[in-house]
Structures are given as C-alpha cells and as structure tokens.
Amino acid sequence: MTTDWSWIGDHTDDLTTLTFSHLQAAFSAVFFGLLISLPLAVVAHRIRPLRGLLLGLSNVLFTIPSIAVFVLLLPVSGLTRTTTVIGLTIYTLVVLLRNTVEGLDSVPAKTKEAAKAMGTRPLRALLTVELPLALPVIMAGVRIATVMSISLVSVATYIGDGGLGQLFTDGFQRNFPTPVIVGVVLTLLLALVADALLVAVQYVLTPWTHRKQRAA
C-alpha cells in the first residue's frame, strides 16, 4: 500500500467540488426528510393507531440495504442526483419521524391544556407551543439524520454519484489508497462540523433551555 500525499495538492479543485456536491446531497436529504416527517409525525402523534404503523414501516425501511434502495430507484429517476437524494431521504425518515413523534409526546399535557384554556386555536398551539417545546428532541433527530446522511452519501458512488464517495471507487479501481484516506477523513470532518453547527443552531433556537439555568 503506497500513499502519495502530493496527490492532495494536485487535486484541491476536485476535492472542493466533491465536498460541496457531498454536502448538497446530505442537506437536501435532511431538508426533504423534515418536510415529510413533520406533518406525518403530527398525524402519528394525534392518531394513535397510525403511530405504530408509521413507526413500524419506517423501521422496516431501515433494514433494507442502502445500495439496494439506490439501485431500485434507478427505473424511477435514473443515474441522477435525484436518485441519491430520494434514497438518502428515505433513511432520514426513520430517525426524524421517531424523534419528532417523541418530541411532541414530551410536551407536558398541562402546557397544552393551558394553551387551550387561553383560547389558542389548535394550529396556533401546534406551531407556537408544541413544536417549540418539542424542538430539543427534534433537533437531536436532525443531528443524527445529518451525520448519517453525510456518511451514507458515499454509497451512491455505486450509481455514479456519491460526492466524496467517488474517491473510494477511484482508489479501489486504481489500487491507490490516498484518495480513499482523504475521502474517509473529509467525511468524518464534515460530519463533525455539521453536528457542531447544529448544536449552535439549537442553542440559538431554544433560548429558554439555558436562560433558566442562569437565573438559578
């Protein structure tokens, strides 16, 4: 196994392009995952029988190998970025759906009753009381989904996409480990930075969770 570190300097442009393409795929998946799982979670939270069905269904999706999901999407969307994003979105649903339902469950019944007693309409109560209070649990899900997506993007290299994952197939085909090592390290770094940023976002979005500590 011979490494050649000068390869990195010669390929900074490629690495930048691949990194942005990688991030775009992962973030799109989390975005669409949230867009789908938020309304579904509200439904699952309100209508109990649907809850087990939706959560069970998303659990089964999780057991299907990701590579197979990408390949099976080929007749629908072909060798495109769309296939990558749809496949990744399916995986984010497992985490996002469960955490959003659990987050909504964690809102104290008394708080909901207080909102109702003050004449808050259901939709307004959901948007201004329940969802904000559920945010810490939802954000925990968003963090897991983001880290998972960043790691999973590379599987799409088998269908010709995959962002930094292309470095893996490249290194494999040429029996050249340097791009593989660079790809693994960059993926880990992206996941770490994205996770830290989300922690900061959560801190800003939920001021009441740390304001209380200061007063005490």
Next chain:
Amino acid sequence: MYELFKNLGSWLVSGEQWSGSDGIGHRLAEHLQYSLLATLVAAAIALPLGLLIGHTGRGAFVAINLASFGRALPTVGLVVLVFLASGLSMWPVYVALVALAVPAIVTNTYAGMNAVDPDVRDAARGQGMRWYQVLFQVELPLALPLIMTGLRLALIQVVATATIAAYVSFGGLGRYVFDGLAQRDLVQVLGGAVLVAVVAVVLDLALSGLQRVLFRHRPA
C-alpha cells in the same frame, strides 16, 4: 412495478434459485455467518468497554460521542481502505462490520449503566458488596434492557451492511444486489434486498423474544 413484484415472486420460490453455491440457501448461510460473527466480535469488544466506562464513570465523553463517530464513518471507504491494505481476504468485511457495531453497543451499554439509580449503587456498596458484585449483581441486570437495545440495533445495521461483502468479491445476500446492478437485473436486486430485510427483521424479533424469555421474571 406490478411486473417487478410478480417476477420477484417467481424468483423467490423457484427451486433452482435456492440450491447450489450461488443459491439463496448458501448465500443466506454466508450472510448469517458474516453478520453473527461480526456482531459477536463487536460485542466481545464493546460490552466490557461500555460496562467499564459505566461502572467507573471515566471516559463518559468517549462513550457518548462514539455513536456519533460510528454513524459518521463511511463504510464503503473503510472497506476499500482495508481491502487495499490487506488484499483479497475477509478482513475488509469484518473490520467494517465490527467498526459499525462497536459504537452502537458501547453507547447503549454506557447509557444503561448510567441510568442505574445512584442510590441503588450506594445501597449495594453499603451492604458490603465488592465492586464486581455491584457490577454483575446490581448494575448489569438493571442496565440489561438498554444493553439489549444496543445489541439489536447493532445487529440490524450489520445485517443490512453485510451486503458490502459482495463488493470485495465475497458472498452473502449482497451478491444478488451487486450482480443485479451489474446485469441491470432489478428482480435480482429486489430479491436480495427483500431477503436482507427479512433476515434483519427475523433476527431482531428473535433477540427480542430471547430477551422476553430470559427476563420474564422482571417487569420490562
């Protein structure tokens, strides 16, 4: 779509598909071998580690963040890297699968140990129990439900990911997925995916059943 599922039906039930070295029976056995062995090795590494961190309270930061690291680690990259380092052997498959399973088990084992009521731990010590008695007779039994959750989670992920063995020219049910991709034969890909999902679900149910039988004397 309908056509695909109809063909899947005949693919799954045909006799020739089940026999021989390329048959479902053999591939299934290979897949189970990779998954179970990797999970066992991972448990042998991760359980003592999680118990130790939980018991001593040292290294909690590592235990909490290991799961995140495990999720971030790209399996494809790891498999290729170990393959380039070790050549054609089973190492890439097992290293990648064990690396996937260890974080999930460590983090859940630690979480289970951490959730044990400190008063219970103190009471056990106050009764004159030695550290190993506290660990094995008090903490471990109380932490078991979460430990089992970690093991089940790890096993599901390992079964789904063992598909990758086929990428470095080994067997398992991933053979159908990768061969199907190469031959543009979607029925084969779908067949492989369905079989992997069924294996994962069945093993998960078996573990949860085992958990229920072993600990039926305790409220869950």
